[in-house]
């Protein structure tokens with residue numbers, strides 16, 4: 182029997198084979214339908230009040246989910262999971278609150294997977310589930326858990342957190358069934374990406390809902406919800422949650438089920454967490470922190486500071502001090518790649534110390550963190566709870582220490598008490614205390630970049646405190662800022678001015694108002710951004726006023742521009758100046774400046790400075806000395822005062838002091854008077870000096886004339902007379918004789934009497950030629966005469982002297 186061969190080379194399917202395959206598919210579909218029906222049945226039979234639900238296997242999950250849980254070694258439900266999952270499976274909207282580290286992530290991921298499974302969602306159905314997270318790190322973490330437990334499902338899932346071009350993300354977006362995202366980026370896509378919509382969305386999740394719903398994200402979330410269908414399930418989870426009716430209405434939650442597993446509990450923090458606080462004055466905080474780290478080198482520590490600038494300063498200065506533990510730092514101004522890289526490095530580290538802002542305060546699941554240290558006081562008790570929640574996660578133990586300035590103690594303790602947070606006071610052992618102030622001072626002196634960083638950190642801290650709402654805890658007036666600046670090693674206290682009528686509301690509305698790195702962009706320096714005062718109509722501005730203004734600009738312009746540039750460039754990817762940061766300072770930062778796949782080079786420009794180069798054009802520009810010249814700042818010179826503090830040569834005077842010295846006109850008058858008196862005094866001295874010089878000159882000249890005259894008189898050699906008659910004064914005649922230097926070979930200073938050629942009168946004729954002009958008659962005069970050398974030790978003073986000398990010579 183001949184066999185027909187198809188073009189593809191495969192034998193054609195027989196009718197029987199085709200039917201066989203179809204049958205198998207049909208049977209499979211039938212089985213799936215039956216499974217689905219049974220699953221639905223088990224869900225509707227699920228007794229929500231049952232206390233028997235303890236294990237994942239007690240819940241009606243699909244086969245792929247059950248397999249995923251098994252492969253991930255999850256067997257026992259946590260409290261929040263046992264309470265929330267059954268409700269969610271029954272399609273309820275949920276408002277869930279549970280302590281940090283209690284397993285909320287699985288409590289919403291499993292219902293998401295199950296929902297789409299039961300809807301038999303395919304890639305052609307588009308976006309079925311949206312999970313919103315306030316930070317990129319948290320989004321990545323959620324995505325990882327989703328991948329882990331959802332590995333046996335056939336859904337496509339994506340992460341939308343920026344970092345890639347909108348276009349690149351958009352191409353994949355349309356094919357995704359589940360998206361984990363940050364609000365801003367998602368909104369951008371919903372607004373701009375053609376062909377992408379969320380019209381079919383089945384389930385919306387908000388993790389860290391209170392944070393997402395707070396003022397900072399309000400606008401984005403409102404706009405985002407506009408794109409979503411009203412008929413959807415919504416789940417909201419947080420460790421600290423308020424049941425704000427307005428929030429629920431905005432998100433169109435329908436009769437939500439409130440699931441809270443810590444309201445009845447004694448505390449809102451995990452019981453396996455030991456919590457302490459230390460009262461340490463602001464200026465000793467850095468010392469205390471350093472001492473703490475040195476005493477816990479074999480630990481994994483997260484240190485919370487109030488702003489990215491604080492984080493950078495403490496990280497950079499501790500890095501120089503090398504305490505003996507790997508140091509990392511994380512804040513919102515770093516680029517995404519750097520943040521993710523640092524997150525993963527700290528996750529896998531056994532012993533490490535991570536300095537961070539509140540960007541990692543929520544949700545991040547670093548394994549096995551031993552200590553959480555809050556160096557800067559959290560803005561409220563909720564932030565405190567989230568921060569300490571980075572340790573003592575899911576059944577593991579942890580310890581937390583809060584540093585409080587004496588002025589913050591009473592207020593903060595009261596807030597913590599209200600949330601039933603058990604916290605005990607501890608004291609630092611005297612012998613463990615050590616001061617690093619001198620080292621910081623040296624470092625700041627030697628490294629101006631560190632000093633500027635310190636100044637920025639100082640200002641951002643002061644500003645953050647100033648903007649805090651809870652004035653019972655945060656009171657700038659009670660803080661010893663001078664001592665704090667000294668404690669940071671700064672040469673003097675940076676001046677801080679807060680603009681009158683500053684738009685505090687706007688700043689407060691920013692995410693984590695005032696204290697988080699996210700709001701850093703609002704924490705610009707006041708000084709340079711202060712609006713120039715409007716000139717009153719008739720106000721006269723003197724030359725001195727203008728000079729004063731100019732001086733300020735000159736002295737501080739490089740400093741200010743550095744600070745301002747730094748702030749401006751922190752975020753810019755494309756600005757050429759953005760390459761100024763050194764690679765070895767924070768190579769991850771540098772790396773993060775470019776999208777994945779971009780080649781990044783470190784270019785050494787000599788002097789140990791490396792720059793990050795990401796294009797040929799930049800490389801070329803950086804190699805051009807001429808072009809680089811404009812980026813080199815002027816060398817700065819410092820002077821020390823009696824106490825050994827370094828100062829700029831020019832320092833801006835306190836405005837009040839300046840005013841006290843009088844008006845510009847008075848100053849000018851005083852200056853003129855002082856200068857006139859000084860000039861007069863100096864004039865008298867100058868005149869006396871000039872007289873004296875003149876006298877000496879005259880005397881020398883006379884002496885010389887006398888000497889010449891004497892020589893002529895002796896008749897040794899007849900001078901050539903120019904003009905004048907016999908009756909003329911012989912000295913006057915001598916004065917007209919050619920003298921050494923007149924031809925330009927002599928002394929031209931004019932101060933000295935003109936030097937004459939070596940006097941012929943004590944030289945042999947034969948020597949005249951060779952010696953003339955070589956030897957000065959003024960100094961020691963040597964003459965060779967028939968083997969004899971006569972030395973004239975002193976100038977002959979009078980005619981008689983000369984005669985005597987001349988006679989002696991001739992006689993000899």
Ligand SMILES: Nc1ncnc2c1ncn2[C@@H]1O[C@H](COP(=O)(O)OP(=O)(O)OP(=O)(O)O)[C@@H](O)[C@H]1O
Nearest residue numbers: 257258259281282283284285286420544546570575
């Ligand atoms: N049922 C479980 N069995 C074992 N481990 C679990 C279980 N559920 C969660 N975990 C683990 O507990 C840790 C904390 O979980 P998760 O990150 O979901 O906590 P969370 O409540 O979201 O915390 P936070 O409020 O800080 O965001 C994770 O490492 C997770 O793998």
